[in-house]
Amino acid sequence: MIQLIRGFKDILPGETELWQKIEKTATDLFADFGFQEIRIPVMEKTELFARTIGEQTDIVEKEMYTFADRGGDMITLRPEATASIVRSYIQHKMYAQDPVRKFYTIGPMFRRERPQKGRYRQFYQINAEILGVASPYADAQLMYMLHLLFSRLSLSDLSAHINSLGCPQCRPDFRNTLMAFLDGCREELCEDCRRRSQSNPLRVLDCKVPKCREKMTDAPAITDSLCAECRAHFETVQKSLNLLGVPFAIDKRMVRGLDYYTRTTFEILTGSLGAQSAVAGGGRYDGMVQMLGGPEMPGIGFAIGFDRLAEICAMNAQNLQKGPAIYIAAIGEACQEKAFEWICAMAEQGIRAEMDMEGKSLKSQMKRADRLGVSNVLILGEDELSSGLALLRNMKTKEQISVPIGNLAEKIKEIIS
RNA sequence: GUGGGUGUAGCUCAGUUGGCAGAGCACCAGGUUGUGGCCCUGGGAGUCGUGGGUUCAAGUCCCAUCACUCACCCCA
Numbered sequence: 001m002i003q004l005i006r007g008f009k010d011i012l013p014g015e016t017e018l019w020q021k022i023e024k025t026a027t028d029l030f031a032d033f034g035f036q037e038i039r040i041p042v043m044e045k046t047e048l049f050a051r052t053i054g055e056q057t058d059i060v061e062k063e064m065y066t067f068a069d070r071g072g073d074m075i076t077l078r079p080e081a082t083a084s085i086v087r088s089y090i091q092h093k094m095y096a097q098d099p100v101r102k103f104y105t106i107g108p109m110f111r112r113e114r115p116q117k118g119r120y121r122q123f124y125q126i127n128a129e130i131l132g133v134a135s136p137y138a139d140a141q142l143m144y145m146l147h148l149l150f151s152r153l154s155l156s157d158l159s160a161h162i163n164s165l166g167c168p169q170c171r172p173d174f175r176n177t178l179m180a181f182l183d184g185c186r187e188e189l190c191e192d193c194r195r196r197s198q199s200n201p202l203r204v205l206d207c208k209v210p211k212c213r214e215k216m217t218d219a220p221a222i223t224d225s226l227c228a229e230c231r232a233h234f235e236t237v238q239k240s241l242n243l244l245g246v247p248f249a250i251d252k253r254m255v256r257g258l259d260y261y262t263r264t265t266f267e268i269l270t271g272s273l274g275a276q277s278a279v280a281g282g283g284r285y286d287g288m289v290q291m292l293g294g295p296e297m298p299g300i301g302f303a304i305g306f307d308r309l310a311e312i313c314a315m316n317a318q319n320l321q322k323g324p325a326i327y328i329a330a331i332g333e334a335c336q337e338k339a340f341e342w343i344c345a346m347a348e349q350g351i352r353a354e355m356d357m358e359g360k361s362l363k364s365q366m367k368r369a370d371r372l373g374v375s376n377v378l379i380l381g382e383d384e385l386s387s388g389l390a391l392l393r394n395m396k397t398k399e400q401i402s403v404p405i406g407n408l409a410e411k412i413k414e415i416i417s
Numbered sequence: 418g419u420g421g422g423u424g425u426a427g428c429u430c431a432g433u434u435g436g437c438a439g440a441g442c443a444c445c446a447g448g449u450u451g452u453g454g455c456c457c458u459g460g461g462a463g464u465c466g467u468g469g470g471u472u473c474a475a476g477u478c479c480c481a482u483c484a485c486u487c488a489c490c491c492c493a
Binding site for chain 2: 111115116124126208274278281303309331362366367368370371383400
């Protein structure tokens with residue numbers, strides 16, 4: 001038996017119904033906000049991710065599926081979607097017709113991490129991005145959209161955290177201030193943080209080690225170092241969220257693992273998935289379009305962890321599987337042929353009908369009908385075929401009535417409606 | 418990449434000091450010649466995760482390995 005690849009998984013009937021429901025809820029909602037679907041490839045040149053996400057990040061350094069294809073080009077299975085969407089926006093000069101574009105996409109992402117609850121090597125994301133809008137309204141709108149999605153999926157027990165990471169003007173100042181602070185308490189930090197205080201000092205703010213956490217309560221907050229523009233932007237985001245009734249908390253220590261973020265960043269957290277608490281996350285990436293060779297154009301977006309979302313929805317979801325509308329139990333070859341003709345005709349008319357094609361006994365056919373949860377079974381034997389009247393059994397009441405074989409589909413429609 | 422827990426039938430799991438591979442549920446058939454659920458009887462189904470080792474004998478003990486899982490880390 002050949003096993004599937006570690007960290008990969010099948011999504012089976014019984015689960016896919018929920019996935020479809022979530023997908024439809026999301027895409028209907030996004031469409032109402034003016035988002036259009038974009039479909040991008042699962043592989044890109046490695047360089048695209050390395051440059052946008054950041055050479056020094058964990059994702060790029062040790063999690064990407066990167067390899068040389070048969071022509072020798074270095075390519076990577078996408079670890080996230082934003083870089084590809086921005087690449088596509090630039091490549092097709094989509095900013096030319098209307099610089100403001102709103103996209104969504106749904107699909108698999110790949111990161112080679114140690115698998116865990118809510119963490120797979122192939123996982124799915126629902127992404128939404130707004131390109132060409134610098135206004136903080138865009139930030140608030142995206143978060144409002146997320147808020148609506150979760151409430152339409154009847155999810156409570158989620159909390160939204162926001163922060164601002166500043167811009168290329170003010171972040172370096174903060175970085176210096178923070179490094180100075182970290183120098184002062186180096187001895188009290190964990191081993192990782194001592195290393196990080198040089199390579200990526202912002203990460204120290206996000207450390208989970210209790211000792212570091214405690215120490216970091218006194219650390220300078222990035223929100224205190226923002227330049228005037230960034231400060232105004234962040235304030236308008238908060239004001240707008242209040243206006244829209246979106247609850248949120250400011251998390252001064254939230255740092256995200258992709259280098260491209262500027263200004264607003266946010267995460268939606270759940271308490272029900274163990275350590276993997278982020279159900280969605282995102283933020284602004286105002287420099288990315290230009291960095292990839294496009295015009296100076298702002299951007300912001302989010303990614304929802306589809307697998308994690310499905311997992312917390314499944315906790316309070318009822319069975320979404322639907323059984324057939326009718327089961328046709330046919331006895332004998334002539335009747336089977338008739339039944340076969342009927343189930344095909346019914347499917348064509350949108351009625352889901354099942355039958356047994358293996359020539360099983362009536363008893364076993366009834367048993368299967370019961371298992372499939374149908375409420376009506378049409379019984380057809382030699383007698384019924386010659387008399388032109390089939391037996392229709394209501395499985396709940398056990399009542400059986402005769403129905404004429406002609407215009408059967410009409411009759412069935414009437415009964416199941 | 419690091420650490421803990423778990424791998425026995427489709428599913429949930431028993432399996433004693435090493436001594437014939439088990440139960441419940443599910444599935445199939447029959448009891449009922451053409452009628453589901455309840456009941457009864459029977460049946461099929463296993464590389465005991467995999468590979469080595471110890472032993473007359475290993476599901477059981479030892480070593481290795483793989484997978485799942487939880488946590489660290491990271492993120493969706």
